[in-house]
Amino acid sequence: MCQIIAINRGEIEITSPEEFNKYFGFLPIKEEGYNEMTLDCCLCQCDLNKTFKDKKIKYWFDKIDTYFVGELDKLDKS
C-alpha cells in the first residue's frame, strides 16, 4: 500500500510529490535508496517523517499508510 497524506481528515488527499509541492509549496525529502524522485509517482519515494519534522509541520501517522496533516485535534486516533 502506498503512503498518502490526508489534509484535514481527508478533505484533500496527496499521493504524489507533484501534488505535495502544489499544496505545501516545496518538494518532500527523498527516501534513502531512491536515486531520483519522479514527481508524478507515488509518495513511497519520499521520507515524509523527515520532511514534516524538517519543516516543523505537525502530523499524525496512522501506522498503516496515512499521514494526517491539518485538523489533528479532530481526528479519531484510536
Ligand SMILES: [Zn+2]
Ligand atoms: Zn508507492
